Amino acid sequence: MSSLLELRNYGSESDNEEVSNDDFVQHLKPIKSGEIIGNELKLVVAPEVTSTKELDERRHIDPLQKEIKYNPKYEELFAPVQGPQKPQSKYHEVQRNILSGHVEEAHFSAFDFEAQRRTFTTYGYAVDPSISGNPDDGRRYVGNTSAAEETSGITVFETKTKQELPSKRKKDSNYDASDIDGFKGPWAKYSNEQSIMKPTEDEQRELDEILAKRQKRGKQTDDKPIEEKTLLHINDAYDYQGRSFLHIPQDVGINLKSPDPPEKCFMPKKLIHTWKGHNKGVSAIRWFPLSGHLMLSCSMDTKVKLWEVYNSRRCVRTYMGHKQAVRDACFNNTGSQFLSAGYDRFIKLWDTETGDCVSRFTSRKIPYCIKFNPDEEKQNLFVAGTSDKKIVCWDIRSGEIAQEYDRHLGAVNTITFIDENRRFVSTSDDKSLRVWEWDIPVDFKYIADPSMHSMPAVTLSPNKKWLACQSMDNKIVIFSALDRFKMNRKKTFTGHMVAGYACTLDFSPDMSYLVSGDADGKAYVWDWKTTKLYQKWKAHDDVCIGILWHPHETSKIATAGWDGLIKYWD
Known part of the structure; x- marks a missing residue:
């Protein structure tokens, strides 16, 4: 109240003039911007605003309209263009958690992924990433499934007794550099690792024939030369x-x-x-x-x-x-x-x-x-x-x-x-x-x-x-x-x-x-x-x-x- 009184009396000639309550109420009446009361310019705290009712009653003119059958007022012609109504589509009903819509939670967190990767490297098995499900429902494993069943699929981050831990995969290593033919170094394979062999010529020919049949191209052309x-x-x-x-x-x-x-x-x-x-x-x-x-x-x-x-x-x-x-x-x-x-x-x-x-x-x-x-x-x-x-x-x-x-x-x-x-x-x-x-x-x-x-x-x-x-x-x-x-x-x-x-x-x-x-x-x-x-x-x-x-x-x-x-x- 005191601040308002100070604003009211700003620049007054009489510093000790007292202000009554009636005068204060009179000063709080809505006045137009820049209106001069007495010798002072009054500050407008709340200027006049067009009511929503007036906006609804006003006729809006489409800017693309070519012909108008009445004489519009200046305010109507230059009124802001109305926007479209809110479309009632299912897009707006989706509970969006990103700008473009809703994304389900990822199957693996970063920690889960790293845990399974390390488990596979160490023990030879990991949870099958191609299927979803809870651990309680029973999970499928890839790799050494027998070891996974024995240990109930524990990961490298889970602490178990030594008897419960699966045996680590052993490498068929040979670090003896003097052994020219047998040296394997860091490239040695695991003892139970299966390497993919290239098919022989006969097997490759059979595979080609099977592929040719699938593609409905007929049999592979016979490579044997004809009699000259x-x-x-x-x-x-x-x-x-x-x-x-x-x-x-x-x-x-x-x-x-x-x-x-x-x-x-x-x-x-x-x-x-x-x-x-x-x-x-x-x-x-x-x-x-x-x-x-x-x-x-x-x-x-x-x-x-x-x-x-x-x-x-x-x-x-x-x-x-x-x-x-x-x-x-x-x-x-x-x-x-x-x-x-x-x-x-x-x-x-x-x-x-x-x-x-x-x-x-x-x-x-x-x-x-x-x-x-x-x-x-x-x-x-x-x-x-x-x-x-x-x-x-x-x-x-x-x-x-x-x-x-x-x-x-x-x-x-x-x-x-x-x-x-x-x-x-x-x-x-x-x-x-x-x-x-x-x-x-x-x-x-x-x-x-x-x-x-x-x-x-x-x-x-x-x-x-x-x-x-x-x-x-x-x-x-x-x-x-x-x-x-x-x-x-x-x-x-x-x-x-x-x-x-x-x-x-x-x-x-x-x-x-x-x-x-x-x-x-x-x-x-x-x-x-x-x-x-x-x-x-x-x-x-x-x-x-x-x-x-x-x-x-x-x-x-x-x-x-x-x-x-x-x-x-x-």
Whole structure:
């Protein structure tokens, strides 16, 4: 009361003036803000407030309303917007203990979890965490359940007499560092610990079959190779001197034994022969080494065929031994044997003359490309690029893997020997090019650029200086095959469409032209020096997958297509 009186008399001229009760009540009457009574400005303790009844009676206008059918007052127009009614949903009925709702209490507290972990480490058992329940109802245990039953599942934190405690698990330890073979140190296993063993090959095969049945894929494909057969199509396999069809003919008007290429090459103008015999698309064609008087073709109809290039141009022999399409083939240096790689995961070595299958090789992965080592002293070795990112080197004599080059990050597409066969270049689906020293399983050169695409076909130039690579962005890019393996940015051949197909390419023997097939079945010829596109023509009804310039002819080209035909152009 005294404070109010002091406030009332603040600034009064008469300090000793007494205030009566009536005056005090008069001062407590509600007055408007800033109202002057007498000569003094009065302080408003409780200003006027709009009653809730007035708020309810006031008409509220929706701010989104476009049309009003009465004249509202200023207060109505600028009144605060009413909020929505409290929604009657079950969300509000939940007894929430966190912002987003209700969370049940955790099954294990941190201490319980640590207790069970330590108990399992020490005694070998713990409460099964996958079920809930009270200890009185009986709990299930994991691990050494017999010990848990004997001790009623006591934990390491519970004190019991020594007789009631379970025996601690013992380690089969050996800390004797001088014992080289038997030393186990801290890695020793517990005496009753069961180690998981890998299944044997037979067990793994059974497991694969069971999984395949569950996935309704049918049985696992039988990995056993089928019996190889061969079919000779000509009667005169041997001439009057006892020479087989592998003998290089000398009556064809050209010296096929000449080591020198033709001096000047010309572009082909017309189709001179078509070899028919494959039921499905041809995958690859290969000239007989050095002479080119025979041609090997492998196809998606699982067959490999040998054709005459001169005289009557007959099919000489058919080799049948793959269960699925044949991807690649490769002659050895003399042409007496060749390899075929199929999608049935087998690589087979054939005798060209007799048609016998000499041996079979498999790493249980699809071989995409195969190459004999061209070195005369290493003709017993060949390399295969596989679908599991590896390049595998096999020894024909032992039938075993001699070396593995495992650095690629995608399936290996091509292998090309360079530098007098001391090195080889590989390309892969990982869009890189790697250079390897023979027999050293670490690539010493790795070429990858963000602008590069995968290069599924690579050819070495006749002068051994350049690598022509078919790039998946519809270009042929050139790399130096000598020291630095640098891309030649000035030499890029374009105009064809090969995206998605491993269309091979080849040089003319005098290195004046570069030829390639494409996805539309066309054949293309570029000038090597100027990179100008000289000629293109429709060669096949489907993809022109293979193209080869004859090593001794000036203008003869063989093309292979997915229409099953091999065509010869001059």
